[in-house]
Amino acid sequence: MACATNAISLSLSSNPNSKLSSDFIPKLNKPVNVSLRASTSAELNPGRLFLSRPIGLSRRNCANATPVMDQSVGERSSSVPTIVEVDLGNRSYPIYIGSGLLDQHELLQKHVHGKKVLVVTNTTIAPLYLDKVVDALTKGNPNVSVENVILPDGEKYKNMETLMKVFDKAIESRLDRRCTFVALGGGVIGDMCGFAAAAFLRGVNFIQIPTTVMAQVDSSVGGKTGINHPLGKNLIGAFYQPQCVLIDTDTLNTLPNRELASGLAEVIKYGLIRDAEFFEWQEKNMEKLMARDPDAFAYAIKRSCENKAEVVSLDEKESGLRATLNLGHTFGHAIETGFGYGEWLHGEAVAAGTVMAVDMSYRLGWIDSSIVKRVTDILQRAKLPTAPPKTMTVEMFKSVMAVDKKVADGLLRLILLKGPLGNCVFTGEYDRKALDDTLSAFCKS
């Protein structure tokens, strides 16, 4: 495990030639003045940003972590969970991480305010965890009654028709504005349940209980909810934050290898866009992750959540910084849409998309070849794709990318790497030829 005593440091792209200093000194810097305005023309070079917190922890626990984090993460115990806070003022919420958390019913019950709960889950997860969750919600709590709706499993069901089933069930069960929705599943369930909660009666509380790596390291945190449209991913939805996120790492025991790897694509992403140290740790520990070492995994989840929480609290509605979390996603979403929702898992598409973004960055002369190699290597070790499916054409990429949410007034903006590992930019100002060359290089036609 990477040393947890790394101090907070600030590396910005104003020093493109400086290496990351290897002696880290803990200090409380003043908050960095980051421009969060959506400037399409200017580059946004967040590098590795942090936010000073008066709590004064010396490690890189930038998002209001409580002292309980001194406990070694990942011990298989039902003791105090690790907590990463997502700081959004009076809408702040905790991410609980630990083994056996579904047995700690007070954790969940603390965030349920009304008398009725609707658990939204799918056909794969329901037989595994639904009873446990219902138990956690109702144990010693006779006032709460729990309904559930079980949706079909998979990206291709992340649509309006499936979403209506959630509304139907909620209304038939006479849930009112005091109710709580609970998303129990992976990213598809979390996104759909979140959007249903945002729209039901114009907004009710909800809780995220992610059961995949993808959801635990990324999609359950931050409030992006929604469904797909046939013409593009996540084109309909809402920014809507949960009351809390409960990550019981035991749920990964039943996760298939393919899904596990898919989630690792997002873990790798954080390293590339803002956390070189984390990337280096991943390079050292990828075999452990693939072997599902509990400590390694718990650490990967925690560090991912810290990165995510920090970005979200700085730029909740994506006027700038938050877009960097979309590295590989413009190409990746095009793959998912073009190849067919559910054919490739989201993380697999993101992995291929990351390779394409890296290739383009290299063509632009913004990164050197060592980074290209390190990215390809780590993805291969994670058994993730390093190229799109063979049936993808340049035209398919272009037409889907045209409706990507990062397009502004017709200008396609991308997240590209620039500088030393751990630095990226979000920009519409790049040589279009590089994009064309990358697309041609990766597509047969």
Added chain:
Amino acid sequence: MASISNAFSLSLPCNRIANSSSDFNPITSALSGLDSGEFSPGRVAVSKPSGIGGRICANATPVMDQPVGEKSSGAPTIVEVDLGNRSYPIYIGSGLFDQPELLQNFDRHVHGKKVIVVTNTTIAPLYLDKVVEALTKGNTAVSVEYVILPDGEKFKDMDTLMKVFDKAIESRLDRRCTFVALGGGVIGDMCGFAAASFLRGVNFIQIPTTVMAQVDSSVGGKTGINHPLGKNLIGAFYQPQCVLIDTDTLDTLPDRELASGLAEVIKYGLIRDAEFFEWQEKNMEKLIARNPNALAYAIKRSCENKAEVVSFDEKESGLRATLNLGHTFGHAIETGFGYGQWLHGEAVAAGMVMAVDMSYRLGWIDSSIVKRVDDILLHTKLPTAPPETMTVEMFKSVMAVDKKVADGLLRLILLKGPLGNCVFTGEYDRKALDDTLSAFCKS
């Protein structure tokens, strides 16, 4: 026209006939999200430093001294909805479509390059071209798409909403685009919800073309669609960039729709603005005869009331629920009888009569109010009872999914005290509710 020189006054429940143990300050209780117990806002005024002596509580600009409703293309009346840095103006006046700078005010309203106008088959042939022109005149950077939906409450559903998304995506609209709702309440609610959800949220503008939309639904941010089992069960609180009320659009509004909107005008008087109610009693003929000055004043005063309530309690933790007088019963009528059979305002009218009846049974108002409410609705040619096919059971089952139910407790808006005072409460004798329902239903 009612005098606008009434000073601000605060009438609180301590003046009520019935006793209450707690002293309610409607403002603080609205802000503290109190939703149990009674809530009796009466007439609440907010003092605004602009120092206008009239009851213009929502940051009206001095331009309001100009007589409202002159058929001219002069400066519009502006009522501001105060929501801090999300505040927005309601422009009211005749011929506003001929003032392109209002919509195009780029610093404020139309920001990006693409616009999609959402309208329906009735409105499109009448006003679409005018609006497109107002958006594009002297402004080559903006391009306008449009989607024309079928007209009517029964189309206020997910299938129809998807058409808006389909068109927006096919037209490659991005996050910088603006949606424009051009139509009545159904269009406004659907377009607003589409804007709230498209790419997780894009800007939108309301251009209401019915009385219902001009006096109520286009202001305040409630958007959404119906579910077969109930009205507006899916939606979002999502505010527009501005509301543009060109009163000339009422020239083409049928009488039935006009009357429907007047139900909401009457509602404001009953819940919080006795003076406005009295003005309506004196001016109902003029309103029905579509006297421009009378209508313009009614719209302005309605918007002021609405804007004030919304700026106090945007997401309905308390005060805003009072705008729902007559709506619990009314929505049950719309759902039970069939969406679109009765217009929303007709259902609200019947619902208000029922709410008033229940308030009287509870001993909270005297019979003079009951009579005045009946009279003014009859005057307006609005229903004063639900359709005959409504049963007690139909009412109860739809009311059970009303959004004002909290943890199973049905809360209603009832009148209490002198005219102009209401309460939002779950604490009432259930027998009174049963008696009212029985009185108004054949079975």
